[in-house]
Amino acid sequence: MAAGSSSITIIYMALLGIGIIYAVLILIGGGLHGLHIPGFDIHLDGHDFGVGHDVDISHAEVGTNVDHPSVKVPSLSPVTIASFITAFGAFGLIALGLFDATTRGSLVWAAVGGLIMRLLLILLLDIF
Numbered sequence: 001m002a003a004g005s006s007s008i009t010i011i012y013m014a015l016l017g018i019g020i021i022y023a024v025l026i027l028i029g030g031g032l033h034g035l036h037i038p039g040f041d042i043h044l045d046g047h048d049f050g051v052g053h054d055v056d057i058s059h060a061e062v063g064t065n066v067d068h069p070s071v072k073v074p075s076l077s078p079v080t081i082a083s084f085i086t087a088f089g090a091f092g093l094i095a096l097g098l099f100d101a102t103t104r105g106s107l108v109w110a111a112v113g114g115l116i117m118r119l120l121l122i123l124l125l126d127i128f
Contacts, residue, residue: 008103012092012110019086026079079125080118087117 091113095106 008106009093009096012089012096012106014089015085016089016093019082019089022082023086077125080121083121084114084118088114 088110092106092110094113095101095109099105099109101109
């Protein structure tokens with residue numbers, strides 16, 4: 001490891017850890033989308049919440065019928081931001097540990113690696 005890189009290593013580890021924790025929370029949250037406890041109904045996919053009875057809020061209607069273009073920026077979704085943060089931390093640690101890069105060099109590796117992973121995720125989300 002390059003001299004004086006312990007603080008940047010901590011930052012890389014923190015970013016990698018945040019990304020992994022976010023991925024685990026998404027995994028757990030995805031598994032709970034159809035949780036059913038007797039007497040307490042939660043249907044997160046249809047936005048139904050109720051204690052002792054069902055309350056259906058999934059069919060809300062808005063009275064406006066205005067045609068306007070929608071603004072879609074897929075690169076700013078929470079998943080792509082989290083993938084960039086995770087990849088940034090991982091590539092930064094790889095650059096410091098395996099390639100013995102300087103702090104500036106590891107920042108370049110981390111930024112390029114994070115951008116590549118983010119762009120790959122955007123392409124995959126557009127395909128599927």
